[in-house]
Amino acid sequence: MSATEASARSASGAAATGAATGAAATARGAEAPHGAPQLLLDDVRKRFGGVHALRGARLALTRPGVVHGLIGANGSGKSTLLGVLSGQQRPDAGRIVLDGAEIALTSPLAALRHGIAMVSQETALAPDLSIAENVFLGGRLVRRRVRGIDWRASNARAAELLASLGLDEDPATPVGRLRPDRQQMVEIARALSQEARILILDEPTSSLGDDEVQALFAAVRRLRARGVSTIFVSHRLPELLALADELTVLRDGETVAAGPIADFDADRIVEAMVGPAVAERARARSGAATRPAAATAGSTTTTTASVPALRLRGVGAPGLLREVDLDVAAGEVVGLAGVVGAGRSELLEAIFGALPASGTVELHGSALRARDPRAAIAAGVGYLPPDRKHQGLVLQRSVADNLAMVATRDAGRLRAPGGAAERALVGEAIATLRIVAASPAAPVSTLSGGNQQKVALGRWIAARSRVLLLDEPTRGVDVAAKAEIHRLLRAAAADGAALLVSSSETEELLALCDRIVVLARGEVVASLTAEEASEEAVARFAGGHA
Amino acid sequence: MTAALPRRAWAATHRFRPVLLILAALFLLFGVTQEGFLDATNLRNLLTGVSILWVLALGMTFVLISAGVDLSAAAIVALAGVFLARALGAGAPPGVAIVLTVLFGGLVGAGVNGLLIGRLGLSFFVVTLGSMTALTGIVSLWSQTETQFVTARLLREIGMGSILGIATPIWIMAATLLVALWIQHRTYLGRDIYAVGGSRVAARLAGIRTVRTTVVVYGISGLCAGIAALIAVGRIGAASPQVDNAIALQAAAAVLLGGTSLMGGAGGVGGTVFGVLFIGVLQNGLSIAGVQSFWQQVVTGVILVLAVLGDRISAAGGVRPLIAAARARLAATADRPSDTANEGSSA
Numbered sequence: 001m002s003a004t005e006a007s008a009r010s011a012s013g014a015a016a017t018g019a020a021t022g023a024a025a026t027a028r029g030a031e032a033p034h035g036a037p038q039l040l041l042d043d044v045r046k047r048f049g050g051v052h053a054l055r056g057a058r059l060a061l062t063r064p065g066v067v068h069g070l071i072g073a074n075g076s077g078k079s080t081l082l083g084v085l086s087g088q089q090r091p092d093a094g095r096i097v098l099d100g101a102e103i104a105l106t107s108p109l110a111a112l113r114h115g116i117a118m119v120s121q122e123t124a125l126a127p128d129l130s131i132a133e134n135v136f137l138g139g140r141l142v143r144r145r146v147r148g149i150d151w152r153a154s155n156a157r158a159a160e161l162l163a164s165l166g167l168d169e170d171p172a173t174p175v176g177r178l179r180p181d182r183q184q185m186v187e188i189a190r191a192l193s194q195e196a197r198i199l200i201l202d203e204p205t206s207s208l209g210d211d212e213v214q215a216l217f218a219a220v221r222r223l224r225a226r227g228v229s230t231i232f233v234s235h236r237l238p239e240l241l242a243l244a245d246e247l248t249v250l251r252d253g254e255t256v257a258a259g260p261i262a263d264f265d266a267d268r269i270v271e272a273m274v275g276p277a278v279a280e281r282a283r284a285r286s287g288a289a290t291r292p293a294a295a296t297a298g299s300t301t302t303t304t305a306s307v308p309a310l311r312l313r314g315v316g317a318p319g320l321l322r323e324v325d326l327d328v329a330a331g332e333v334v335g336l337a338g339v340v341g342a343g344r345s346e347l348l349e350a351i352f353g354a355l356p357a358s359g360t361v362e363l364h365g366s367a368l369r370a371r372d373p374r375a376a377i378a379a380g381v382g383y384l385p386p387d388r389k390h391q392g393l394v395l396q397r398s399v400a401d402n403l404a405m406v407a408t409r410d411a412g413r414l415r416a417p418g419g420a421a422e423r424a425l426v427g428e429a430i431a432t433l434r435i436v437a438a439s440p441a442a443p444v445s446t447l448s449g450g451n452q453q454k455v456a457l458g459r460w461i462a463a464r465s466r467v468l469l470l471d472e473p474t475r476g477v478d479v480a481a482k483a484e485i486h487r488l489l490r491a492a493a494a495d496g497a498a499l500l501v502s503s504s505e506t507e508e509l510l511a512l513c514d515r516i517v518v519l520a521r522g523e524v525v526a527s528l529t530a531e532e533a534s535e536e537a538v539a540r541f542a543g544g545h546a
Numbered sequence: 547m548t549a550a551l552p553r554r555a556w557a558a559t560h561r562f563r564p565v566l567l568i569l570a571a572l573f574l575l576f577g578v579t580q581e582g583f584l585d586a587t588n589l590r591n592l593l594t595g596v597s598i599l600w601v602l603a604l605g606m607t608f609v610l611i612s613a614g615v616d617l618s619a620a621a622i623v624a625l626a627g628v629f630l631a632r633a634l635g636a637g638a639p640p641g642v643a644i645v646l647t648v649l650f651g652g653l654v655g656a657g658v659n660g661l662l663i664g665r666l667g668l669s670f671f672v673v674t675l676g677s678m679t680a681l682t683g684i685v686s687l688w689s690q691t692e693t694q695f696v697t698a699r700l701l702r703e704i705g706m707g708s709i710l711g712i713a714t715p716i717w718i719m720a721a722t723l724l725v726a727l728w729i730q731h732r733t734y735l736g737r738d739i740y741a742v743g744g745s746r747v748a749a750r751l752a753g754i755r756t757v758r759t760t761v762v763v764y765g766i767s768g769l770c771a772g773i774a775a776l777i778a779v780g781r782i783g784a785a786s787p788q789v790d791n792a793i794a795l796q797a798a799a800a801v802l803l804g805g806t807s808l809m810g811g812a813g814g815v816g817g818t819v820f821g822v823l824f825i826g827v828l829q830n831g832l833s834i835a836g837v838q839s840f841w842q843q844v845v846t847g848v849i850l851v852l853a854v855l856g857d858r859i860s861a862a863g864g865v866r867p868l869i870a871a872a873r874a875r876l877a878a879t880a881d882r883p884s885d886t887a888n889e890g891s892s893a
Contacts, residue, residue, distance in 0.1 A: 049863075089870075090870075107873065108873075352751075354750070354751060373750060373751055373752075373753050374753045374755065377752075377753040378753075383751060385748075385751055390745060390747060390748065391745075391747050391748055391751055392748060392751070393745070393748055394740070394741045394744035394745045394748050394749065394811060395744065395745070395811075396740075396744045396807075396811040396812045397740060397741065397744055397811065401737065401740075401741075405741065405752040405753075405754075406752055406753055417732070417733070417734055417737050418731075418732075459752065
């Protein structure tokens with residue numbers, strides 16, 4: 001099944017639910033003042049120097065208790081719009097109207113006073129403090145005159161808030177011990193404790209596994225029923241189609257489409273995001289590329305099946321991985337599926353030597369002796385970590401430096417870096433990867449997310465790594481950059497590299513991989529061929545229902 | 547082509563432009579108002595007066611680029627001085643004693659600070675504060691708080707002599723600067739130091755030997771302290787049992803004035819030179835003008851903060867945006883401003 005089919009199918013399913021909630025909403029809407037939106041941002045403009053981040057953006061929550069999807073490619077002005085809405089940035093022009101009255105959002109605190117709270121991508125929690133302390137952060141624990149903080153009452157209040165989100169945790173637990181999705185719930189609970197009526201969830205699902213996403217959705221639906229609105233930002237179309245009641249699409253700082261979710265399907269959203277011309281090309285490309293990649297890989301597998309490029313035997317790490325056996329042939333793309341915590345990231349780290357592990361890792365038939373990144377790199381392994389800002393790149397350094405960080409080391413340490421050979425290598429990488437940068441000397445931090453990711457990946461392509469370990473290769477990049485990265489990965493495989501790709505988006509794996517290995521609790525629970533694999537099959541194994 | 551080079555050189559100064567401009571202004575001011583400031587003898591005194599600070603600050607630059615600070619640098623200078631006096635006292639030929647002293651400094655830096663910070667992952671602040679304190683005590687114990695006179699002619703030449711009419715400490719300053727520039731621009735080690743300071747995790751995952759790089763960085767700081775000890779002993783003809791640990795902080799201030807980031811990953815020795823000269827010109831000019839030397843400290847401290855502040859204000863585009871940015875960071879969305887910057891460049 002191709003990706004287009006998958007999204008079309010989920011779109012039609014979601015359209016039905018969308019229509020149903022739409023009908024329910026009309027009933028609720030009858031009590032609200034007719035026609036007036038709960039929140040309206042109208043003609044919002046914002047410039048940074050010469051760059052127009054927003055040039056007339058509009059966003060309207062039609063009623064209290066609505067789930068409003070917001071989508072736009074990186075660079076569409078989404079972050080700026082959220083910044084304006086949460087009081088972190090002042091717009092140059094435009095109106096913000098809440099419950100019919102015009103308001104000014106001068107600071108995050110002002111936004112909070114108006115009941116608008118932001119739950120950011122990076123969780124803003126103190127990991128060593130308890131759930132209750134985090135929920136009531138900012139001196140809002142229950143206090144008594146003489147006794148001071150009333151821990152029992154505070155914990156009870158926190159437990160109540162958590163329960164209203166469908167979460168059953170001891171409020172005295174340190175937040176750092178919770179799973180990422182539960183940490184997010186704690187943040188939502190904090191916003192609720194501050195009487196928030198409009199929650200902004202900025203890519204809340206980007207680090208969650210499928211079942212955790214479902215838990216989050218359930219919580220958002222509970223909030224909707226209580227009249228709390230949610231602005232839900234996501235790159236993932238199926239999520240938006242499944243959850244949102246209405247949708248706003250941004251492109252180049254402008255609102256290009258908005259309306260009830262029933263008016264949208266996946267194709268229409270993508271078209272609005274990237275513009276009609278680009279959408280046409282992307283469709284042609286993805287349709288053409290999926291099948292042949294699998295076909296060529298299949299043929300290479302048969303010829304080199306005897307000595308896989310990467311062979312794992314009994315790879316284990318206490319509490320994280322159990323006896324993982326896995327082969328990846330040259331030219332093959334193998335996907336790693338599983339919920340967060342299933343051991344996908346840990347397995348890639350273990351292969352690369354970044355995580356101490358037992359068992360053997362063989363590359364083209366010879367075992368890797370030393371288990372550290374240097375040895376793995378020397379043996380031709382490349383590793384793209386999930387967090388490009390902290391693990392993948394040295395942000396202050398130039399594009400050239402980051403690209404050449406691995407490849408030019410072969411030249412020997414005493415020869416000077418920055419020579420002609422390195423410049424040629426960097427130039428070639430920028431061209432093949434189509435990296436958009438002011439110059440090779442520009443700091444990587446000045447690039448857009450998609451281009452940063454291409455630099456992080458380009459380092460290994462420039463080093464001609466024969467085995468590529470990729471953890472969430474398209475996390476947080478826009479649709480166009482995602483298509484580009486997929487193209488590069490297929491090209492690397494067609495070139496004979498062995499790819500092991502971990503992704504929390506099953507759809508991505510289905511589009512990219514010849515085979516999908518499902519992990520659960522650190523173990524391989526299934527290995528599915530392209531024909532056997534589907535969203536349902538992967539979800540079934542990942543959830544442990546074999 | 548001919549115009550491009552000065553323009554590129556000017557562009558390369560952007561990290562330390564405030565101190566560069568103030569330095570030029572001070573130089574002009576003292577040159578015009580103070581008789582004798584521009585005399586060859588005075589300029590020579592000015593430079594030799596900051597030679598110890600210069601050498602320490604060059605080593606310290608690499609430490610700061612690697613996202614650390616070496617608080618123990620001045621204590622190593624004193625310790626290496628005592629080592630030198632003891633080595634000479636034990637009958638070592640001066641040439642051998644000099645080489646051993648420099649290596650001794652490097653060994654203390656790499657073996658104590660480098661290993662504890664790099665290999666064991668302890669905080670640079672705790673480790674160098676600890677070694678500073680302990681080494682200061684060792685200097686007193688080892689020297690029995692007595693000044694150890696050094697009479698070797700070679701040391702006198704290093705401290706007070708001159709070659710081709712230029713004072714030996716100035717030659718040493720030039721040589722250490724050239725080596726530091728070479729490390730910074732022309733070696734993988736230099737590049738590794740930036741990568742390790744920028745992101746230790748990313749550097750390790752790119753196959754850089756982060757532990758070794760850290761050990762080497764503190765080793766370089768120690769080597770520089772060893773070289774500084776030669777100048778110090780040579781200038782007064784003795785190894786002093788006194789340790790002036792404030793010199794290490796002054797070196798760090800010079801590095802910061804020169805635009806190197808305390809967060810690591812950015813800056814360079816080019817700027818450090820101007821940071822040191824700023825302190826030197828201020829010290830020298832004020833003393834000629836008959837102003838109490840304590841004013842030099844007041845001005846240096848104020849300028850240090852102002853330079854960093856000015857840099858931040860110009861980066862943010864005004865005082866209000868800076869305050870807004872600081873407030874936004876407190877709202878735990880540290881990367882939002884940079885995200886919007888990204889949006890700009892991709893649009």
